[in-house]
Amino acid sequence: MRLRRGPWDLLVVGGGTAGLVAAHTAAGFGARVLLVERARTGGDCLWTGCVPSKALVAAAGRTAALARPAHLGVRGAVLRSPGGLPAVAGHWRAAITTIEPHDSPDALRAAGAEVLTGELTFTGPASAVVDGREVRFHHALVATGARPATPDLPGLAAAGPLTSETVWDALERLDEVPRRLVVLGGGPVGCELAQALARLGSRVTVVQSGDRLLAREDPDAADRVRAALAADGVEVRTGTRAEAVDPAAGGGGTVRLSDGARVPFDRLLVALGRVPRTAELGLDRAGVDLDARGHVRVDACLRTSNPRVWAAGDVTEHPAFTHVAGVHGSLAAANAVLGLRRTTSPVVPRVTFTSPEVAAVGVPTGAPLRPGLRAVTVEHDDLDRAVTEDDRTGFTRLVLDRRSRVVGATVVGPRAGESLAEVTLAISRGLRTRDLAAVTHPYPTWGDGVWNAAVADVRRGLARPPVAGALHALVRVRRAWRSVRPPSPPGSLPSREGSV
Incomplete structure (x- = not known):
């Protein structure tokens, strides 16, 4: 060339x-x-x-x-x-x-x-x-x-492990998914592939060294993904790690775990980072x-x-x-x-495409919140779209600062990634819950979770004693005014004299 x-x-x-x-x-x-x-x-x-x-x-x-x-x-x-x-x-x-x-x-x-x-x-x-x-x-x-990262485990190389790079060519050579699949790693890649292949017929075991799946995400979100994987037939083993692999002569083998268990497999998938x-x-x-x-x-x-x-x-x-x-x-x-000096944004959304999806951005919603922050949660039991589709296992959780600006969020449920887009914009632009609540949203959508959480926070603010007292007083004044000054007939213009 x-x-x-x-x-x-x-x-x-x-x-x-x-x-x-x-x-x-x-x-x-x-x-x-x-x-x-x-x-x-x-x-x-x-x-x-x-x-x-x-x-x-x-x-x-x-x-x-x-x-x-x-x-x-x-x-x-x-x-x-x-x-x-x-x-x-x-x-x-x-x-x-x-x-x-x-x-x-x-x-x-x-x-x-x-x-x-x-x-x-x-x-x-x-x-x-x-x-x-x-x-x-x-x-x-x-x-x-x-x-993809591959750990230095005794016997692993001889077992022909798959990774996110090699799994596609391997699957294309098969007529059916592997009968028994062991996935090392309970992060986004491991969870997505484990659930998908279980739904297509594999008996899947996920081995995760940490105490829960999706360690970076809100613990409530991780728990709901684990429950969903279990419903799809995935066995999840947390708090243990692979220590060695014993390959079988005709293919497959057994994974030896640190808790003493042995898990047989026909294919082994490694999803332990990059x-x-x-x-x-x-x-x-x-x-x-x-x-x-x-x-x-x-x-x-x-x-x-x-x-x-x-x-x-x-x-x-x-x-x-x-x-x-x-x-x-x-x-x-x-x-x-x-020759510019533009800088990167710290606001980075992420989505794990399991069912339910887990989408998050900004300040972690599951960690102990620092002083001045609070969380507002809407369970999808109360989300009309979730009711119509009979899929109410998710939730929307916003993290807000003292001024009710949105600084973090986790959304769990169908189309959670799409719902997160509005929150990402809100965090990037320093918007408050009242800004979100004031926008007309289409109904019924999965994105209603974000809007409902914003509305709930605005109502919470209106219900605080100083604000609620002022509003109640205004209503009483308006009621008294109407009793002595009835409204003008339809189509007439109000008089300047005595107008409020």
């Missing part, structure tokens, strides 16, 4: 979400942009993350809904796709195929960026090589993402500092210790979410090529 002569205004290393958005942003400003990707553009989100996992969750959710007996007055029936697992795999492949053109090299070139496939290594503060070809740059953006992809980039030669875990250290503007080099996405210490990667990729590209 023939490239323009450098130096490039922006060299983007990595074609995942952060890199793609950065390349499009910088090219849109008229910058000369080169994106280097070692494999295929689209990153984990397109090929092994968000897209296939949410397609699998959707298929599993439909299966579970149709299998519920006499739900909503409709007789249920166990659903099995005519094509078995291959038909479900066809669904997630179709989703990838539909989205892939937007992330393709052709789309990048159409936007004005150049694309080069190969392994890049930095050779200095403003230079790199791609498979032996020298590349020089004014600014660079490191967006190489992260890979490790940044920085080891082979030669970042030391570029003067780019890493933390102890290998993340690229960045300042609030996403600039590294080398003022020419920026970083965004999972390769940094920021939360490893696709939406964060996209926003940060755009921000870093604009800062680099335009």
Whole structure:
């Protein structure tokens, strides 16, 4: 491939979400942009993350809904796709195929960026090589993402463990889901895949070293997810960890746990976090500092210790979410090529796509609240949409400061991620519950939980003695005024004399 002569205004290393958005942003400003990707553009989100996992969750959710007996007055029936697992795999492949053109090299070139496939290594503060070809740059953006972490357990490698990257190819080779599946890790990835595969027929055991699932989330939210997983047949073992794996000769094996239990499996899935992809980039030669875990250290503007080099996405210490990667990729590209000093936002929403969904943003709602903060909770027993769909296990919880500004939230239930969008905006703009309560919301929706919580807080404020006393006094004054001055006939204008 023939490239323009450098130096490039922006060299983007990595074609995942952060890199793609950065390349499009910088090219849109008229910058000369080169994106280097070692494999295929689209990153984990397109090929092994968000897209296939949410397609699998959707298929599993439909299966579970149709299998519920006499739900909503409709007789249920166990659903099995005519094509078995291959038909479900066809669904997630179709989703990838539909989205892939937007992330393709052709789309990048159409936007004005150049694309080069190969392994890049930095050779200095403003230079790199791609498979032996020298590349020089004014600014660079490191967006190489992260890979699944694999623990150093005796016997694990011999058991052929799956990860969020390899599970898709493995499932596509099967006619049915694994009969017995053990999932190591009770975080978002582990819970989502465990529930989805259980709904499609696997006997799933989740092993979580902590005392509960979804350790970062509100304990009440984690409890409801655990109950939902149990209802789907998932066995959850908390407070224990895998100490060794005993592979069987014909495949599968047994996991030995720290509490002495042994759990048999046909396939083993490891979902224990992610490790940044920085080891082979030669970042030391570029003067780019890493933390102890290998993340690229960045300042609030996403600039590294080398003022020419920026970083965004999972390769940094920021939360490893696709939406964060996209926003940060755009921000870093604009800062680099335009010389801006825009900073990242601390308000980062997150969603775990189990059933029920768990969505959270801002100050944690389950932790002991610091002085000056309080929580308002609306159980979905009182949410009309939840009643009509007979799905009342969720709740909405807002954290408010002394001025009733929204500073945190957790929403549990169907479409919780969509409900969270309004709260995220409220936190970002410093809105109060009265601002939310004053807006007309469509009815009936799952988002009513946020509105109902805001209305409940406004009513609480109106019921406090000083305010309530003043309001009651005003009503009495108005009542007395009406008794001596009847209202004007319809259509007439009030007199200036004696008007209130």
